[in-house]
Amino acid sequence: MARPTIADIAERAGVSKGAVSFALNGRPGVSEETRRRILAVADEMNWRPHRAARSLGNSRAGAVGLILPRPARTLGLEPFFGQIVSGLQAGLAEDGTALQLLVVEDPEAEMAAYRSWTAEQRVDGFVLLDPLIDDPRFAALEALEVPVMVLGGPLEDTSLSFSWADDSEAMHEAVDYLAALGHRHVVHVAGMPQFLHTKRRMDVLTEAKERHELAEVVSIPTDYSDSEGAVITRRVLSRRERPTAIVYDSDVMAVAGLGVALEMGVRVPQDLSILSFDDSLLARLTHPSLTALTRDTQGWATEAARGLLRLIADPSLTVRHQSSTPVLVPRESTAPPAGH
Amino acid sequence: MARPTIADIAERAGVSKGAVSFALNGRPGVSEETRRRILAVADEMNWRPHRAARSLGNSRAGAVGLILPRPARTLGLEPFFGQIVSGLQAGLAEDGTALQLLVVEDPEAEMAAYRSWTAEQRVDGFVLLDPLIDDPRFAALEALEVPVMVLGGPLEDTSLSFSWADDSEAMHEAVDYLAALGHRHVVHVAGMPQFLHTKRRMDVLTEAKERHELAEVVSIPTDYSDSEGAVITRRVLSRRERPTAIVYDSDVMAVAGLGVALEMGVRVPQDLSILSFDDSLLARLTHPSLTALTRDTQGWATEAARGLLRLIADPSLTVRHQSSTPVLVPRESTAPPAGH
DNA sequence: AGCTTTTGATAAAGCGGTTAAGTTCGGGCC
DNA sequence: GGCCCGAACTTAACCGCTTTATCAAAAGCT
Numbered sequence: 001m002a003r004p005t006i007a008d009i010a011e012r013a014g015v016s017k018g019a020v021s022f023a024l025n026g027r028p029g030v031s032e033e034t035r036r037r038i039l040a041v042a043d044e045m046n047w048r049p050h051r052a053a054r055s056l057g058n059s060r061a062g063a064v065g066l067i068l069p070r071p072a073r074t075l076g077l078e079p080f081f082g083q084i085v086s087g088l089q090a091g092l093a094e095d096g097t098a099l100q101l102l103v104v105e106d107p108e109a110e111m112a113a114y115r116s117w118t119a120e121q122r123v124d125g126f127v128l129l130d131p132l133i134d135d136p137r138f139a140a141l142e143a144l145e146v147p148v149m150v151l152g153g154p155l156e157d158t159s160l161s162f163s164w165a166d167d168s169e170a171m172h173e174a175v176d177y178l179a180a181l182g183h184r185h186v187v188h189v190a191g192m193p194q195f196l197h198t199k200r201r202m203d204v205l206t207e208a209k210e211r212h213e214l215a216e217v218v219s220i221p222t223d224y225s226d227s228e229g230a231v232i233t234r235r236v237l238s239r240r241e242r243p244t245a246i247v248y249d250s251d252v253m254a255v256a257g258l259g260v261a262l263e264m265g266v267r268v269p270q271d272l273s274i275l276s277f278d279d280s281l282l283a284r285l286t287h288p289s290l291t292a293l294t295r296d297t298q299g300w301a302t303e304a305a306r307g308l309l310r311l312i313a314d315p316s317l318t319v320r321h322q323s324s325t326p327v328l329v330p331r332e333s334t335a336p337p338a339g340h
Numbered sequence: 341m342a343r344p345t346i347a348d349i350a351e352r353a354g355v356s357k358g359a360v361s362f363a364l365n366g367r368p369g370v371s372e373e374t375r376r377r378i379l380a381v382a383d384e385m386n387w388r389p390h391r392a393a394r395s396l397g398n399s400r401a402g403a404v405g406l407i408l409p410r411p412a413r414t415l416g417l418e419p420f421f422g423q424i425v426s427g428l429q430a431g432l433a434e435d436g437t438a439l440q441l442l443v444v445e446d447p448e449a450e451m452a453a454y455r456s457w458t459a460e461q462r463v464d465g466f467v468l469l470d471p472l473i474d475d476p477r478f479a480a481l482e483a484l485e486v487p488v489m490v491l492g493g494p495l496e497d498t499s500l501s502f503s504w505a506d507d508s509e510a511m512h513e514a515v516d517y518l519a520a521l522g523h524r525h526v527v528h529v530a531g532m533p534q535f536l537h538t539k540r541r542m543d544v545l546t547e548a549k550e551r552h553e554l555a556e557v558v559s560i561p562t563d564y565s566d567s568e569g570a571v572i573t574r575r576v577l578s579r580r581e582r583p584t585a586i587v588y589d590s591d592v593m594a595v596a597g598l599g600v601a602l603e604m605g606v607r608v609p610q611d612l613s614i615l616s617f618d619d620s621l622l623a624r625l626t627h628p629s630l631t632a633l634t635r636d637t638q639g640w641a642t643e644a645a646r647g648l649l650r651l652i653a654d655p656s657l658t659v660r661h662q663s664s665t666p667v668l669v670p671r672e673s674t675a676p677p678a679g680h
Numbered sequence: 681a682g683c684t685t686t687t688g689a690t691a692a693a694g695c696g697g698t699t700a701a702g703t704t705c706g707g708g709c710c
Numbered sequence: 711g712g713c714c715c716g717a718a719c720t721t722a723a724c725c726g727c728t729t730t731a732t733c734a735a736a737a738g739c740t
Contacts, residue, residue, distance in 0.1 A: 003459065005696055016720045021698060031718060048459035052401065053696030055392035056725045062462075063440070072430055072638065076423030077621045083416030085425070089443045090412055098440045098462065100403070103429045119343065119388035122402075122438065226621060255625045262627045281417045281566060282622065285595045287602045298412065345726055356690045361728060371688060393726035396695045686737070693730080703720070709713085 004045040013041045024049075055121070063098040064308060065123040069110040072103050078224075078252060079280040080297065084151070087298035088127060091305025097124075111140055118146045124312045127304065131155060131162070131196045147315055149308035151301065152197055154320070161311055161319035163304040167197045170293050170326035171204040174247055174275055177328055179212040181336045183245040183273060186217050187236050189229055189257065191249040193221040198249065201277065205247075216243065222253065229253025233260040237272070244337035245273040251283045254290050258333070269335035279329065288332030295326040344385040353381045364389075395461065403438040404648060405463040409450040412443050418564075418592060419620040420637065424491070427638035428467060431645025437464075451480055458486045464652045467644065471495060471502070471536045487655055489648035491641065492537055494660070501651055501659035503644040507537045510633050510666035511544040514587055514615055517668055519552040521676045523585040523613060526557050527576050529569055529597065531589040533561040538589065541617065545587075556583065562593065569593025573600040577612070584677035585613040591622045594630055598673070609675035619669065628672030635666040 006020045013020065015030075015038065022029035023038035030038070055061050066088060068075065075081050089099050100123055104110050114137075117123050125147035128137065138158045141148045153164035178186055188205050191198040202219040209217040220236075222228040229248060236243055237260065248254035254276035258268060266272050268288055276283050279294035300323040307319040346360045353360065355374065362369035363378035370378070395401050406428065408415065415421050429439050440463055444450050454477075457463050465487035468477065478498045481488045493504035518526055528545050531538040542559040549557040560576075562568040569588060576583055577600065588594035594616035598608060606612050608628055616623050619634035640663040647659040 003461075003696095007696080017697080018699075018721075019719060022719090025698085029718065034718080046459075048456060050396075050696050051460045051462045052392040052395035053725095054698080056390075056396055056696080056727090057698040058725090061392065072426040073423075075426040076419045076421075076638065078422070079416045079419070081416075082418070082422050083413075085441065086412040086415040086443050089441060093442070098442070100438045101425065101429060101441060102433070102438070103426045116388060119386075120391045121343075122391045226625060252621065252625075259625055259627050281592065282625075285566060285592075285599055285622075286626070287599055298416065343726095346728095347726080357727080358691075358729080359689060362689090365728085369688070374688080390726050393695090394728080396697085396726080397728040398695090682740095684737100684739075687735085688733105689735100690733080691731090694728085695726105698724085700723080701721085704718085706715105706717090708715085710711105 003050070004042075004047045005050070006047070009038065009042050009045060009047055012045065013038050060312075061121050061124050062096065063100050063123045064092060064125045064127060064305075064312070065100045065102065065113075065117050066127045066129075067102045067104060067110050067113050067117075068129065069104050069107055071105065074224075075103060077226075078250070079282060080250075080278065083280075083297040084129070084301045087301025088305045090298070091302035092309065094306070095309050097309060107137075111137065114141060114144060114146075118144045125149070125308050127151060127308060128160075132194045133196055133199055135196075145315075147308060147311040149304050149311060149319065151304050154322075155196075159318055161307060161317070161321075163300065163307055163319070163321040163323055165295060165300060165323045166325040167200045168204050170295075170328075171201045171247075171277070172208070173326075173328050174277065174293055175205065175208040175212065177330075178245045178247070178273065178275065178334070179208070179214065181245075181273065181334065183337055184215040185241065185243040186214060186245045186247065187243040188217070188219040189232050189246060189248045189253055190219045190221045191224050201249065216241075222249075224250050224253065226252050226256035229256040230260050233257035234264070237261065237264055237266055242266075242272070244271075245275065245334070247275045247277060249277045251276045251278045251280050251290065251292065254278075254292075255282055255286055258286055258288075258290070269333050270338060273334040273337070275334055277326075283331070286333075291331045291334040292329055293326040294329045295324060299323070343390070344382075344387045345390070346387070349378065349382050349385060349387055352385065353378050400652075401461050401464050402436065403440050403463045404432060404465045404467060404645075404652075405440045405442065405453075405457050406467045406469075407442045407444060407450050407453050407457075408469065409444050409447055411445065414564075415443060417566075418590070419622060420590075420618065423620075423637040424469070424641045427641025428645045430638070431642035432649070434646070435649050437649060447477075451477065454481060454484060454486075458484045465489070465648050467491060467648060468500075472534045473536055473539055475536075485655075487648060487651040489644050489651060489659065491644055494662075495536075499658055501647060501657070501661075503640065503647055503659070503661040503663055505635060505640060505663045506665040507540045508544050510635075510668075511541045511587075511617070512548070513666075513668050514617065514633055515545065515548040515552070517670075518585045518587070518613065518615065518674070519548070519554065521585075521613065521674065523677055524555040525581065525583040526554060526585045526587065527583040528557070528559040529572050529586060529588045529593055530559045530561045531564050541589065556581075562589075564590050564593065566592050566596035569596040570600050573597035574604070577601065577604055577606055582606075582612070584611075585615065585674070587615045587617060589617045591616045591618045591620050591630065591632065594618075594632075595622055595626055598626055598628075598630070609673050610678060613674040613677070615674055617666075623671070626673075631671045631674040632669055633666040634669045635664060639663070
């Protein structure tokens with residue numbers, strides 16, 4: 001038989017459609033006995049709710065959107081995305097909510113997608129990655145009045161919910177560690193400067209210079225690509241006065257940087273310490289393996305997903321969640337500088 | 341104003357709901373003039389079709405499912421998935437179709453998801469990864485009568501559509517190359533033996549032994565993890581008679597293997613050639629960089645997505661598409677064996 | 681002119697659920 | 711006994727869009 005509908009069940013169980021709906025959704029209006037009978041029939045007929053029909057009725061799409069404004073290839077390159085996606089997925093699955101993915105090429109397309117998915121009621125909410133400084137998306141999304149969970153923060157001047165990890169604290173830990181090892185010349189190969197977390201990391205570095213009386217501390221922004229990571233590394237290692245330590249904002253760049261060091265005959269960690277502000281298989285597989293700030297990205301995303309579900313259930317909420325601070329995992333790529 | 345519906349448009353344009361529907365969907369039943377007027381009104385009111393409502397009517401969900409039976413963390417580890425996902429996405433986006441992702445822990449959950457998503461009409465079709473030998477999913481999916489595009493093949497004894505790349509041919513190229521360099525002892529660190537493509541690669545190797553009169557050729561199956569890759573490598577490099585070349589079925593394992601070689605003081609490529617049957621950033625970032633069989637994974641997925649869309653439009657079709665064969669890209673990790 | 685087609689539009693019936701608003705009925709209470 | 715009430719169901723409207731049946735008017739044909 002084709003898909004059974006609640007009408008079929010109703011007929012078979014000898015009750016009305018309404019009663020079936022009550023029974024199946026566990027709400028009052030039917031006796032326990034009737035409920036059991038209806039459930040038995042539904043089960044026997046192998047009934048499943050029709051998503052679209054349900055959505056039409058109660059205006060819940062049963063899905064949330066993740067829109068990534070990145071060149072499509074980065075998705076395959078940055079392990080970060082895979083972890084985020086599977087983490088979100090795990091959190092949403094608890095509720096039977098689906099994750100809809102869209103990769104777009106530019107910010108305009110991203111905004112257009114938020115608008116159309118909202119208008120089409122395709123999703124019940126969005127997850128937003130990489131909040132920017134003065135992010136124009138915030139106001140637009142607030143105007144759309146759609147539940148949004150931002151992965152990053154903390155955010156001010158917005159009613160959007162967010163889940164953040166304390167990058168500043170983590171960066172402190174990293175710099176303190178390098179300073180304790182005796183490093184005085186540190187370069188920070190940063191990510192995109194418009195990203196909120198990039199800025200926060202850079203700020204910590206500036207401040208650390210005074211605190212630890214470091215001789216040199218520079219943050220150099222990049223686009224996160226391995227090639228820029230390599231270029232910058234080559235440049236700073238070519239200067240008369242080399243840094244003795246480099247902090248990279250992603251493991252991809254750190255690995256690229258390590259490659260440049262080897263290529264230039266700079267020994268790691270004897271001549272140069274390398275620290276990655278992002279951990280993944282990549283950081284563990286290299287030789288020497290990379291000291292990294294590690295965190296449970298997947299768990300973070302799962303938490304965020306749960307928050308978003310709460311938000312969808314009660315849009316008046318504002319969820320502000322702090323996940324665990326990244327932790328320094330020392331590996332082989334860091335050591336005291338030569339002559340220390 | 342809240343979401344405008346076609347009823348609002350109809351009222352404003354002074355026509356019936358039906359006429360509006362005809363006009364918006366570009367089908368006959370309204371005059372050109374009326375159509376333009378209706379479209380103008382719709383545009384002005386910023387109307388968007390309500391997905392659920394549309395789906396209810398014509399039973400198209402406007403989404404396809406990708407269900408991954410993997411431990412969630414692999415998603416973040418294997419660049420392969422990111423490329424597949426973004427590739428599929430690109431193909432589906434051309435049609436406004438969405439991609440729904442689900443990561444499940446085991447094959448039972450996978451099958452359950454196929455069933456429930458089909459029953460709930462949540463998706464119009466599925467993309468299937470990693471076809472197995474005598475894959476039990478095929479029959480189940482055929483029984484569900486839902487459009488399916490398998491990434492892999494070629495498949496026999498099934499009506500499912502597939503898009504494949506010629507692994508055998510690629511493996512031939514790899515082995516021929518190693519043989520030409522003078523290698524006689526080759527180890528193949530394979531993937532999961534139940535995977536169709538793993539088997540095909542292993543078969544080629546067996547056959548190549550005779551063709552090239554190689555002294556030793558073994559395929560050792562693994563679970564694709566970096567740790568197994570490392571363990572196997574350590575084992576074969578510890579034997580009295582070492583292989584002079586190792587072919588890895590994934591770049592993650594190849595990188596892990598490279599690490600073991602370095603750790604054991606085995607020089608690459610002087611003492612050992614390493615070839616990866618999978619290319620990504622990973623293979624390029626290591627030192628030495630890895631010779632790899634490379635292919636346009638993303639493009640492959642995009643093609644497959646298009647095929648699936650055709651299939652959804654006309655379920656009587658069977659799409660059998662062959663994408664380009666992986667190509668050998670020599671890098672620094674391969675060379676003639678010592679003393680050759 | 682008289683009749684059949686074609687064209688352009690309408691009204692209404694779903695699609696498969698949810699839900700507000702009845703309807704029945706048995707029981708408790710005065 | 712009459713009245714009121716809550717529990718257990720039923721009815722029917724509705725969600726937004728598609729589609730079929732219907733119809734009036736214009737156009738085509740002999």
